[in-house]
Structures are given as C-alpha cells and as structure tokens.
Amino acid sequence: MAMTCLNNRKNDSFILSTIDELVPSDHKVRELEEAIDWTFIYPLVRPLYSSFGRPSIDPVVLFKMLFINFTFGIHSMRRTCEEIKVNLAYRWFLGLSIDDEVPNYSTWSQNYIRRYGDSEIFDEIFNRIIEEAIAYDFVDLDTVFGDGTHRKANANSRKHENKVVEIVKK
Template structure:
C-alpha cells in the first residue's frame, strides 16, 4: 500500500489558529499575563489617517519579541518562521488569510518611522513593569 503525499499537503480543514496552539505554549502565557494594548496609544502620533492602511503596530512590535524569546537570528528569519509557525502567527494575531509583513517593512519602520524615538524603550519598560507587578503580587 502507498500513500499519495500530495493529498496530505492539500488537505482542507475547518479549524482556527487557536486550535493549533497548545495551552501551555509560551506565547499563550505571555498573552495571558502581558497587556500589549498600550502600544496603540504610544504609536498613535507616528501614524497618519491618510494613505494606505498601515500594518498593525502590535504586529510590528511583537515580531522582535518573537525574535528575542525564541533566539531567532534575524528579523528576516523571524518573518519566515512566523510564516510557518502557527503559535507565532497566533501571538501576533494574524490570521492565515493575511500575509506576514515582509522583513523590509519592519526594517523601514525601525529606521524611519520610529528612528530616534524612545518608543522601543517605552515598550520594553512597560512590559517589564507589568511582569514585575505580576511577580510582586
């Protein structure tokens, strides 16, 4: 008996991202304990209401979090990993129907939109303070 491997690759299933991420996965714990919504208020001054829709700031700022947490060597490689890792995609809240931002999009935001700002420091400090509060209570 043999199996046609192509059939497995084209299988259509009805499921959600949520179904594929184990309850004990690190990204679930981070999402459970850290509220990232403050990023919207911090980044609002750097976005315009005009022009084409921007990439969600949470997506942009969670990409380097994935890179750091999971020891990925570069933003380009991180974007490639997000493309194939359902847990990473779940963490940045990007459904299968949407494309992963290209690494150059992240780089342009880093070197242009947020260049010479303390936005990264503010985000790091806020997340760290949230974790410290959790550990102290």
C-alpha cells in the same frame, strides 16, 4: 508483510479547525499573550502615524514580532518573518489568519528606522513590555546566560597587501 509508502498521499486535505484550536494550550505564546497587556502601545504611537496614505501595519504586531525574535532565540528579523509564515502559534500570537500576509522584514526595519529611530517611544514601549514580563515571572532574574560562541571571522589573511605610496607635493 507489504510495505506502506506514505509518499503518495496528497497534502490538499481540508481542516475544519481554528488557529486557536491548533495552538497548544501550554505554548509560550499563550503565556506571553496572558502576561502582557499590549494595548498600551496604541496611545503611545498614535502621534507617529498619519490618517492619510496606505493602511499601516498594526504597531502591536510589529512589537510582537520583535518579542518572538527575542523570546524564541531567532537571530534575525528576516528569519523571524520566515518562521511566522509557517508557525501557526506565531500567527495566533500576532492575530494573523492563515490567509494574512506576514509583514516583510524590511517593513519592520523601515518602521523602526523611520518611526522610532529619533524618538524615545521605542525604548519606552520595549521597557514596559519587559517590566510586564518580569512582573508575571516570565523572566528569570536569578540566572544570567552569556554566549561564548566562537565564530570564525570572515577575514582573508592573504588579502592584506603592503603598498608603497608615493607622496606627491603640490
């Protein structure tokens, strides 16, 4: 019997489908989209945005990115942005087409620092999202998990040096 080798197939096929059709109906992002009314964010953040300058990134997209980060256990916004680039379910959740550029991690962090750093609005939005997730039973309040992962510190025990410093009187 001859062996079949799939390495010679090209990955340039056309798919006649929508992102909505490619995201499974039982995916967590669909539950999140149904559970939370994200539109409440717009009136809260409107004073933080200007009508001048370059078009901004949708603030709902920025908060949904954060929620992807927490919900799916991704440990950095940089990694979250990389995951969004290749994950169609995340793109669907954010409302991004396959051609849309994913916001850069630094864009997210600079928005947080510059827009929300000196205001209570970020906490207000985040708390409301959590409240809606709890109301929809998306969050289990009966079980608490603690992470006891041991990590080796980035410390060099041989790098420590004892120095004698001469005190000079002025």
